[in-house]
Amino acid sequence: MTDVQEHVAQFSEDFQRVRTEIAKAIVGHVEVVEGLLTCLLCGGHALLEGVPGLGKNLLVKSLGAALHLHFSRIQFTPDLMPADITGTRVVSQDEEGRRYFEFQQGPVFSNIVLADEINRATPKTQSALLEAMQEQTVTVAGVEYKLQQPFLVLATQNPLEMEGTYPLPEAQLDRFFLKLQVTYPSFDDLSEIIDRTTQRHEPLLEPILQASRIRDVQQFVRDVPIASHVKNYAIRLVMATHAQTPVASQQVKRYVRYGSSPRGVQSLVLAGKVRALFQGRFHVSFEDIRAVALACLRHRLILNFEGEAEGIDSADLIRDILEHMPEQAPR
Numbered sequence: 001m002t003d004v005q006e007h008v009a010q011f012s013e014d015f016q017r018v019r020t021e022i023a024k025a026i027v028g029h030v031e032v033v034e035g036l037l038t039c040l041l042c043g044g045h046a047l048l049e050g051v052p053g054l055g056k057n058l059l060v061k062s063l064g065a066a067l068h069l070h071f072s073r074i075q076f077t078p079d080l081m082p083a084d085i086t087g088t089r090v091v092s093q094d095e096e097g098r099r100y101f102e103f104q105q106g107p108v109f110s111n112i113v114l115a116d117e118i119n120r121a122t123p124k125t126q127s128a129l130l131e132a133m134q135e136q137t138v139t140v141a142g143v144e145y146k147l148q149q150p151f152l153v154l155a156t157q158n159p160l161e162m163e164g165t166y167p168l169p170e171a172q173l174d175r176f177f178l179k180l181q182v183t184y185p186s187f188d189d190l191s192e193i194i195d196r197t198t199q200r201h202e203p204l205l206e207p208i209l210q211a212s213r214i215r216d217v218q219q220f221v222r223d224v225p226i227a228s229h230v231k232n233y234a235i236r237l238v239m240a241t242h243a244q245t246p247v248a249s250q251q252v253k254r255y256v257r258y259g260s261s262p263r264g265v266q267s268l269v270l271a272g273k274v275r276a277l278f279q280g281r282f283h284v285s286f287e288d289i290r291a292v293a294l295a296c297l298r299h300r301l302i303l304n305f306e307g308e309a310e311g312i313d314s315a316d317l318i319r320d321i322l323e324h325m326p327e328q329a330p331r
Contacts, residue, residue, distance in 0.1 A: 003100045004103055007220060009105065011277050013204035014217070017208050024203040026051040034278065034296055035180045036063050036154065041216065041221050042270040044177020045133050045153040045169075047118075047299065059322040060114045063154070065128050067203035067214070069147065077123035082128035086138045087196035103140060108132050111148050111211065113156035118150040119166050126172055129153060130304040133175045150214050154300050170258075170302060177267050177290075224273035231328055234268040240321045241301055251320055255307030260300035285328050294305040294318050 002032055004232050036059065039046040048056045052088075057073075065070035074085055087106030090112030102235065107113065108129070118126060132138055133153055138145045155176070157168070173179075196203070237317070238298060240247045252259070271292035272284040294315055301314040 008277060008280060008282050011217060011220065014209060014213070015278070018066050020206050021208055022059075022062045023060040024205055025065075026055065027034060027192045028185050029053045029055070029182065032059060032180045032182055033063075034113055036060070037180050038271050038292070039154075039177050040067075040150065040152055041218055041274050042267070042272070043150065043152075043218055044267065045155070045175065046184050047155045047173070047176040047179045048154065049159065050156075050182030051159060054184065054215045056182050057114065057116060058117070059182070060112070060156070061204060064114075066208055067112075068207045068210045069150070069214075071112045072107040072110035072116070073114040073116060074107050075116050076118045078120060078122060080121045080125050082125055084133070085125070087324045089141055101141075103143070103145070105145075106138075108138060109145075109147060111150055111152065113151075113153045113281055115153055117158060118155040119157040119168055123142070123166060123169055124158045126166070126168060130172055130175065133172075148212060150218065166295050173299045174263055176299060178271065178295040180295055202220065212236055221273050221277065223269065224282055224284060226273065226274055229328065230272075230284050230286055230289060231269065232329060233286055233325070234265050234272070236329060237268065237289070237293060237321060237325055238262075238297070240325060241297060243319075248324070249317075249320055249324060251317055252314075253276060255303055255308075255310070255312045256301055256317065257304035258302040260297050264297050266298045268292060271296055271325040290322055293322055 018037065019033060026033065031065045036046055038044075040063075048059070050056055053281070061071070061073075074080075081104065081199050085106050085108050087109065089101045090104050091099055092102040117128065118129075132147060134150070136147045136149070136151055137146065145177055236247055238260045240249065241252060241256065243253045243256050243259070243266070244249060245259075248256075248259075268289055272288035275288045275291055276282065276284050297318050298315045301317060303314065
């Protein structure tokens with residue numbers, strides 16, 4: 001067995017153990033769990049959307065429990081202030097009575113940060129995460145502080161139709177690597193949930209992977225090769241989300257104001273690399289790109305007035321693009 005095959009086999013073994021551990025606490029949601037692991041391995045962040053009560057918090061907590069990583073939780077409310085997230089300078093006193101300012105770290109200084117119900121806070125407070133998510137740093141009073149690595153923000157949000165929610169700024173939405181939909185469980189899953197949660201004993205999750213191993217795997221993911229024709233397919237998918245391009249569909253031209261940013265194609269390629277490794281391959285296929293396209297792009301499309309008025313779902317536009325986009329560019 002070659003070194004690459006050994007690395008792929010070790011990758012599969014490690015993350016199958018993590019998935020098995022998470023499954024002790026989580027029933028179903030296989031695609032969401034895989035999406036969370038994809039974000040972790042790509043160094044990205046995830047936005048989980050679903051109505052209350054579907055286990056979004058438990059999903060994130062279970063991921064934290066299955067890894068040797070520091071976990072913190074921020075409950076977003078309308079009165080939450082930016083300093084409640086990043087931290088602030090406080091007045092301290094030394095042994096001789098001299099006073100000085102000391103920086104007190106906020107909950108964002110962690111490996112995995114659960115931003116619970118992020119769209120219940122005001123846009124000003126939501127934007128406090130922007131620097132942390134993009135630069136992996138926090139600046140307070142002109143001083144820059146580095147965040148721990150790996151660093152992962154997992155935000156939950158309620159559907160915008162619910163009372164007391166604020167839309168996330170487009171700049172912040174674009175910084176989420178994936179947007180994952182948490183759906184209602186099936187009949188069999190509900191039965192299993194009842195069996196697990198109405199008995200005396202609750203499962204205890206054991207941490208599987210150290211931070212150093214996760215950082216190594218993050219580098220290994222970027223070594224996965226992608227052929228030029230597959231990369232070009234990913235680029236054409238993103239270009240097709242822009243109404244002014246020749247490859248845009250009639251629906252996109254009619255309903256989309258702004259298409260995906262370059263981060264969209266970056267996330268397509270990186271998420272495709274992780275999916276290839278999950279499948280036991282060391283190369284990215286067309287199917288890998290198609291499989292991750294919905295989670296990578298649906299939050300990066302900004303609808304125009306007509307699209308919003310008619311209640312168009314950006315996910316349906318992505319599905320239409322995938323259905324009509326050929327794998328090879330027309331000559």
